[in-house]
Amino acid sequence: MSRGDVSAVTRWEEPSRAPGRPGRWRIPGAGRIWAGAWLLVVAWSVSTWVAEDGPLVNARGWPMVVDFFAAALRPELSADFLARIAEATLTTLSYAVLGTLLAVAVGLVAGVLTSETWWAARSGSRSRRALRRTGWLFTRLGLALPRGIHEAVWALLLLSVLGRDPLVGVLAIAIPFGAITAKVYAEIIDESARGPFESLRATGAGRGTALLYAVFPLALPDLASYAFYRFECAVRSAVILGMVGAGGIGFELVLSFSGARHSEVWTQVLVLVLLGAVVDRWGAGLRGSGGRMRVRGSMLLAAGLAVAALVHLGADLARVFSARTARLLTGLVDELWPPALPDGGWARLAEDSVETLQMSLVAATLGAGGAGPPPGRGAGGGGGPARRAAGVAARWLLLFTRSVPPPVWALPALFLFLPGPLPGALALAAYNFGILGRLCAEVVENLDRRAHDHLVASGAPALSAFAYGIVPPAGGRFLSYGLYRWEVAMRETVVVGVVGAGGLGRLLEDQRVAFDYGGMAGTVLTLIVLSALVDLVSTAVRRTLR
Template sequence: MGVAASVIWAAVQTNLFSGTLINPGGWALVVRLVDGLLHPDLSPAFLRLTLDSTLITLSYAMLGTVLSLVIGMIGGILSSEVWWQAHGFAQETLQPETFARRLFRRSPWLAARTLLAVPRSLHEIVWGLIFVNIFGLVPLTAIFAIALPFGAICAKVFSEILDEQPRQPFLAMLNAGAPPLQAFFYTLFPSALPNLISYSFYRFECSIRSATILGIIGAGGLGYQILLSLQSLRYQEFLPILIALLLLSGSTDVWSSRLRQALGGSTHIEIQTGVNHTAGIPSTGSTRSSAFLKGSMISILLLTGFALVYLKPDFSSILAPRTTQLLEGILRDSFPPRLPDGGLLYLLRLSGQTLAISILAMAAVGPLAMAAAFVSSGRLRNLGQITATRQPGLRPAAILAYLVRMFFLIARAVPTPIWVLMILFVVFPGILPGAVALALHNWGITGRLMVETVDNMDERPLVALQSLGASPGQTFMYGALPDVFPGFISYIFYRWENCIRETVVIGIVGAGGLGRLLSEQLSNFDYAAITSTLIALILLTILVDLLSSAVRRQYRS
């Protein structure tokens, strides 16, 4: 009931029931876009430019990921409960204690978690806009814009992975007199390593998308070229760039999925949501998997070296006097915070718009992603043949499944701001185009996660049901759906958390909400008002995180 009321409220906020949503004059631009896709620019000069943009995007993602993993590992250790328990803090006790005593006992852990909450609450494009004013349009801007928020996210996930490991060997080493750090790396770290590596490669996938998005602030790469092509109406350039983006995103997805299979650990979404759909399924580890893992590690080292050579980032500028002066000036101008023109009510109204965009987007994503996941899963395509011999060859259902997976890839590979710009061809400006763009992008991501869940589902209960004479429909309703549905709900609410952060991106290109206000304030260098907007965004993100976590815990139980 509450979900339905929220969706209706969000629809009203977006003027969904208004009759002035569609812009008839925009269809001419759609026709020009289609014509450009059918007649792409394949000149050698433009293909070289596309290759250069692809390598820039890959290099940003590679260096941003590596730096975020360094931040994440250090922050993950310092924000884990087990680390502070080893130093005498955060230990549970059977003795009665006052609230003040309990708060003091857990204060180091709480301080570490709070410190990491701020950078991960802000989208990487916000950090990019901040770093542009400090470093300028140089590679360091994109690298740090990815590394800082992703490092905080990695720290949170890594700390949870470490806290979930068996602690008996760790405590035994501590009792034997070993230093906490040594005990940490000899006991907890090896058992957590498969999940740590699995999640690290997932962050690399996300970094590819983020590096593309950062192109809209002028950082270069594929996102920047797509934006230039759309703004200059050179639609014949769109297809080569899109193909390069799909190849880059698709190959990264395949590499990441293959590595997770080789590790035999939990998937990235299982790590974050606590939902495990692969438990009890036999492992398929082999010597070939071990070789693939070693090859992946070597490839990461080579790609990191290539990215350093290709981008030539000047890390010495971090400590340059000019950087320090600019940072001090921004901090000085940012405090105390000042409400924007329009006051608190205006800020609350835009916060409501931001929330409405995310709710409407995820309300569309949920059922559409579920339906598409069931259609495209190989496991359920063969539901009627589980106990029979499966026939080779491409059937219509298989062709449809491959097409759906391709649409998933396109939807998640194209950055949200680009979707907004294309939707604005035929929809009048407002918050509805932003909601539709968010829905498209998150449909691609959520659909892929759901397909992965269905494909990893234990087939044995389905076999048992069909052996008892159940029809394919009954097997689906009583065997498959109850197994995956709680996980699907968890994934939807998990993506809602990310959706709130992404509303900033679509706001910057004019889709409304706090993002649009933030874009105006940044263009006016109004740092005191920017601080109040960021505080509102952080509080909204924390609220959604708490609601999402509560719902996911309820479904897990």
């Protein structure tokens, strides 16, 4: 992970590099080979959707699309509706606050126990060192399962155990986010200065004592900043959880969409955008000057928000440990195991798996293709009034697209296109455009821009200056982020599939409605395998192009 002025979003969205010596896997012409193969697969994916039997476009959907976007000019602002949305927003924020705090607590403990620093042996035989290495590997693998299952899937499973309890939203965020946070915290601990830690260990201090006094003081700003970034993600996840039955603003969005009350939808979208702007600005303050003071203030604020969230949700923590919950959980595990094939067998599973991969590829390609120009225009504060205005507009566009979760984008897409992979891919592309655009803008802002500025001063067109002054030094990072978002899009196909956009997500929803828990387990395992496959391909691309 990079240090210095690079923002928390940039640092912790960055995929870890594969081990090996620089250039070890580099293949001449690999970039052209990978690009050609990628474009062929994308073209094949789109062609299969177009060639399918039956119409692709909803012929009666265009008037609905026009009506939907026209409603943005007249959002619902009645007092009763605003009061209801305020209550729903508090519920969503409560899920995010409590889920994040629980995830951070889990991440701190598991992050220490999965760090190489914890398992490192000062001395001893080769067998002792091998034993410690094996222990580290098994603790890392233990976090792979909860990290690989999307929070929406956790919510669907927890609903069958806890019912419509507010703890469903909290735990559905905390379980996967805790595993993700543990992985990142382990990397932060391992990257911290090892000298003080080794010095304390040499004096006979235990591992825990050495970590507490030598590592945590140095790592605290990074740990706190990442916790806040995880909170940003938790807010969006809480909206998605509301759409699958956990309540909050996501639930209100589904009600408004189903009733074609588009003015209400736009009011809620504006609330999400404003909420995203507040969170984004506060996170920027943590990374700027005076960040340490804001870290302390944020910790105090988090404690107060946690108390308020518990009061607002009225969660009964004892219910999690009740005999009834244990009995229902045991019954759920029995129904989930062994995993079963869906109706249609291997053919159905293979067909939906291919469709899911196609959705993720097309979404990542469209999102990455659209994310390049806005960062180039919006990064930095220089230039004349027109350039600054374009930069502000680009930033608000990126904020808007990433503040609205993928299932919300999928709903208007389903007006124009019939249910299937295309509207799901478009929804994921819109969301990834916002995320990738923000990440790429961060990269551009932290570059040495003298070459770019010289080209602009010499009269080069803006696009040429971007292509020759920005892309060469930043292209590697752009590629890494694009591949990383492809991996994320693979997992997020679940949430657009739930609203009818196709793939394994749609299959999972059909199995949930039919209470086919064995089939759900088989589908979730397939998603984990596909995610691992995407991760392997991404790693291979980065290795061969490094």
